[in-house]
Amino acid sequence: MIRSTSGPAVPAEARPGSSSHTHLALTPLALTMGDPAGIGLDISLAAWLARDAHALAPFAFFGDPEALGARAAALGLDVPVAVVGDPREAQEAFATRFPVCAIACAAPVAAGTPDARNARAVVDAIDSAVLAVRDGRARAVVTNPISKAVLMTDGFSHPGHTEYLGALAAAHFGMAAPNPVMLLASEELRVVPLTVHIPLARVAGAISTEAIIATAKILHASLQSDFGFVRPRIAVTGLNPHAGEDGRLGSEDQALIAPAIAALVRDGLDVTGPYPADTLFHAAARATYDAVLAMYHDQALIPIKTLAFDRGVNVTIGLPFVRSSPDHGTAFSLAGTGGAQATSLIEALKMADAIARKRFGAGAS
Structure with a gap:
């Protein structure tokens, strides 16, 4: 099960005003929950548990801590969580606790059963992660899979993640005519x-x-x-x-x-x-x-x-921020069963970290 603890204070070096290299080195990746009824929760938990084996850079999870706890219990996982107010707090918490920027779902989450009432929380997680990158509180966005059919019931009008991220680039980064491009990489x-x-x-x-x-x-x-x-x-x-x-x-x-x-x-x-x-x-x-x-x-x-x-990773290029994602869908039938593989998400986290380092010259995490 999940044990919730309070998060640490933000180190002075990670606050606004630091040099760009130091700032990027001390900011985590922003990982969105995706559709909570899918395998995003499962593979996020698995990725955190595999953090040392894969030398993963710290990430902050944008999603519902209650849904995450219920999924951990269903999978028989003991994962201590730090609910943080600022994703930068993940840098210190990550070694011993799973950092979560809380975004509550409107309805209880049932593994394998998508609920349109939770569509807003799914989109809010994406929005919040992108804003965290814009504001320098995170250095890349990694997204778990969404169900476009579920989101469309809440008025989501974009064909997919890629196009929506282009709209966010226009809204929050001042890109007059963003041209997001889907790159699949392995x-x-x-x-x-x-x-x-x-x-x-x-x-x-x-x-x-x-x-x-x-x-x-x-x-x-x-x-x-x-x-x-x-x-x-x-x-x-x-x-x-x-x-x-x-x-x-x-x-x-x-x-x-x-x-x-x-x-x-x-x-x-x-x-x-x-x-x-x-x-x-x-x-x-x-x-x-x-x-x-x-x-x-x-x-x-x-x-x-x-x-x-x-192992394939979906990377959106042509944006002013780094975004990667596992190259698979929500896999509702696997959610909560223990059958989901976290390999693609782990590769997406590693690739987002590597691209941020190359693009922005960030130092060691």
Whole structure:
């Protein structure tokens, strides 16, 4: 079960006014609860219990401490919790207690049974985590899985996490026209889908030369600032079978994709393609590039989930803050059963920490 204790005072070094490097070094990651009826609570508890084994940077959990306690009890876990008023307090508490910035659910949480009455708390956790990063009280956002269908019952109008984070970037960071991009990353593969949460029937109409150029440049910048590639190599898939086979299987590859690649090369980027997607993801092909820009959701996600289903991480690039997430859903059927694997969340926490260090030059946590 969970034992709740009060949190420590914020160290003077972590208060506003510190140097940027010291400040980032002393601020934790902000982990949102996701849908509390899903496995987010399970894997968050498991990640904290594995903190030493994986040398995890401190994180503050934005969510309901009562729901977390009930889930811990259901799983037979003894986890001491520190309910903190400021996520920076997690830095000191993390070694011995699970730090929680309390956001109460409106209704009791039942594992595996989503409740629309708790939709507001799910969104509030995301909002609060982003604001914590904006205000320098956290250095990256890591999100647990949400159920878009549940959130939409509360008026949530965005196709997914990625698009909502773009809206928050506009609202809280002054980005006039944010262009959040979904990057799926693992040791074996990094891949970006150009189009994401739209029906397959609309994909061809959503592809444009301009969108490919803009997305490739965001990917290029992220590969440099977030992953340390000096001159990133980006491979671009075609849309149609065999990349259109010289126009015999569709015109988009020649009319839209090839001109975008040519423009990117003229701008000095190392971008090649369009390649047939069915021959781009085997081991020998993966050795020739650092990331792939694919044309649609499944074209990108099927290969990475095949190669690294439990280890893939969803990173949102093109934002003024770092965000990562496990590359899986709420898995309601596994919630509270002990069958959920925390590997992807652990990798997401590690990746958020690593990207924040590279992007902002933070020192040791």
